[in-house]
Amino acid sequence: MSYKIKSRIWIESDENVLLGEGRVHLLKAIEATGSLSKAAKSLNISYKKAWQLLDSVNKSAKKPVTINSIGGKGGGGAALTDYGKSLILVFDEINRNCWKFLDNELKRIENI
Amino acid sequence: MSYKIKSRIWIESDENVLLGEGRVHLLKAIEATGSLSKAAKSLNISYKKAWQLLDSVNKSAKKPVTINSIGGKGGGGAALTDYGKSLILVFDEINRNCWKFLDNELKRIENI
DNA sequence: AATCGTTATATTTGCAAAAACATAACGCAT
């Protein structure tokens, strides 16, 4: 019987959450589908929840993370900016580094 | 406007949670008060919730984390074992190390 | 001007987790 150490990390700015695992999943789904509503469906969350998550991301980011368009060809859509793409890459990297770090630290518990 | 990176870590064994921040708080309160019911009151959680948390800790630990006694002088009580005291010390240390690690990683986000 | 599939929001409903409440069991003390 061995232990597993788990973690959740997130980045906050004044009162809002910029990024967390759920928001990164959503951004990736937007990148894959080209729309917020399709991204919500693919993640099995309500459109409203997805919109709220994306809203908090864009509100707290220094530059736009997505470009959302209403109406027009196909009804509109959402697309990641280059800044948004960089954010999810770096967040994933930090997350992976954190896991590696914690896996090593866990040995201290097992050695008590 | 600068960002803050936050984290929660926890340690799981087969299906149960051994330690997390809430459980560590509870163990510290037990150490301070000498009883589970007083610890629950000091943390403003119900006795039942506290008992469930402590139960999952003791179920997943390799050695007893607390010694609980029912009845007797003062009605009973709960006390940390040496193993339990070591666990919370090491958990806190891992947590602090993780924060330091993440604070450094956050610079990558701010430099995008 | 009517249609379409979006984004953007408000409002209502449902449900699961938490809290509250209740009770049993225990062993020492008196």
Next chain:
DNA sequence: ATGCGTTATGTTTTTGCAAATATAACGATT
């Protein structure tokens, strides 16, 4: 044997959050 304060559970009630539902607004296309 009764009372005390605790641990240990079951049962009921509450409530806060998530899901569902509804609807407005939008702009290219026809």
